[in-house]
Amino acid sequence: MVSESASKAEGRVPAPVVAVLITSLLAVLLLVVVGMLFWQSYNDTVEKTQARAASAAQIVSTHIQWLVGASRQTLHQMNLLAGADLANISPDVRKAISDLVGGLPGEISGSIVDASGTPLYETVAGEAPLEALTGQPFQALKAGEAWRVSALQFDAKTAKQYFVISNRIERNGQFAGASLLRIPAQLMSEFWTSLDIGPKSTVGLVGTDGWLVARFPPPDKPLDLSKYILFTDYLKKSPFGTYEAVSPADGVARIVGYRTVEDAPLIALSSISTDEAFGQFWTEVKRLIQVLLPMLAALAFAAFWLIRLLRADEVRRQQLTHALEQNQLLFREIHHRVKNNLQAVSSLVQLQPIPAEAKLEMGRRIAAMTAVHEQAYRSDEYAHVALADYLTTLIENMRKSHGDKVRIDAKLKAMTIDRDLALPLGLIVNEVVSNAMKHAFQQGGDGQISVDLDRLDDGRAQLTIKDNGVGFVPSDEQRGMGSRLIRGFAAQLGNDYTYESDNGTVFTLRFATRSGNGAAPA
Secondary structure, three states: OHHHHHHHHHHOOOHHHHHHHHHHHHHHHHHHHHHHHHHHHHHHHHHHHHHHHHHHHHHHHHHHHHHHHHHHHHHHHHHHHHOOOOOOOOHHHHHHHHHHHHOOOOOOEEEEEEOOOOEEEEOOOOOOOHHHHHOHHHHHHHHOOOEEEOOOEEOOOOOOEEEEEEEEEEEOOEEEEEEEEEEEOOHHHHHHHHHOOOOOOEEEEEEOOOEEEEEEOOOOOOOEOOOOHHHHHHHHHOOEEEEEEEOOOOOOEEEEEEEEOOOOOEEEEEEEEHHHHHHHHHHHHHHHHHHHOOOOOHHHHHHHHHHHHHHHHHHHHHHHHHHHHHHHHHHHHHHHHHHHHHHHHHHHHHHOOOOHHHHHHHHHHHHHHHHHHHHHHHHOOOOEEEHHHHHHHHHHHHHHHHOOOEEEEEEEOOOEEEHHHHHHHHHHHHHHHHHHHHHOOOOOOOEEEEEEEEEOOOOOEEEEEEEOOOOOOHHHHOOOHHHHHHHHHHHHOOOEEEEEEOOOEEEEEEEOOOOOOOOOOO
């Protein structure tokens, strides 16, 4: 019996070993939980910092968009006020220009220069920037650009930094000079102060050519960022976002938010120092270590806290998903109601005591407008329109309304267009095709109309509508409603269109697919 009991005792695991194993297991579990907490806290810190940087960049972008828009309007007014003879600006006009420039925020000064770059008038004497008078921006205006934003400039006399927004002036169709606004880069400090994103943070503007336009804190030299990771990587993927990098201006590691400025060749930047962002994080890590390592009982609390964080994160995501679905539903409902209202208008037109032909024309025009909204709510795409699908719908509607007397062939390359540009384009197609059906085949014969849509090398698109009818002389129809509508809608698309005779009539329209002449994506 003694031998058997001893054998059993030898088979048991010693209590110290069990205690070590349990303690080790708890220690490992504690380290895992603490590690998970650290990782979650780190990710939260990164996400919050990215969100702050992105939000600050959006605010800067919005303010700069307004400033550029106001500056361009001011430059246009300066051009109008200057009159036909730039060299003889009256005192009253000079005062009006000074008052106009004085209405802009900050210490902005204005100048008017002639075709050689010689200042003709300055709201502040001696403020005409030399680089803008002789450098690349002025030469670009002289070569035909409508307006320009310069890179960051340094005033050797006052040690101030500024950038210039300049506008081309033409007289009698020839380059006559430029109107300029000299904008202090110090205005970025006002954005920096209002954003309150930390002492080592920055805000700035970069031109789409890569040159720094403005920054706070100010740099000590001009900077070409075209080889910087923002241009080589991130802007190619998205017009807005965040990234982490070492600043080429001062060598400080930061999390950077960026956003392109609408209707301007600029990118707004806002960055937060990683030291600033993670300073509080590391303080919290030390406190957690001091509390969790000595106290085994804190394990349960830490696990509960982690679950709460995960649940809260999931709730936030569900709320965002629900909000997105609600917004999509709202947009869909709005476009659907607009479509129904337009159809109701079309029905009311049909009830009016007006000629049948007028009813038909008005019905087709309303149908062109209706098709835009119908495609929007059917595709859940509200910023852009699939142009080939939209034009196909219009052409099918015209086929039905005109019968089979005229054959319409369409070759439409797939592309998208801004929704605001789709409607005038669709109405142009409606008017040109309808005019061809009404006037081109009055002598009988087999009628044929071709509608072609292609891309151009400069990023724009070209629409060609050709018929094999009797031909059309634009000067004979300048007073018709259709011709007036075509001219009006073409003006909204850049006014780059022609009529030609080639065994019939050929209408060609070249247009940008993005507002502000932006190139369309594939």
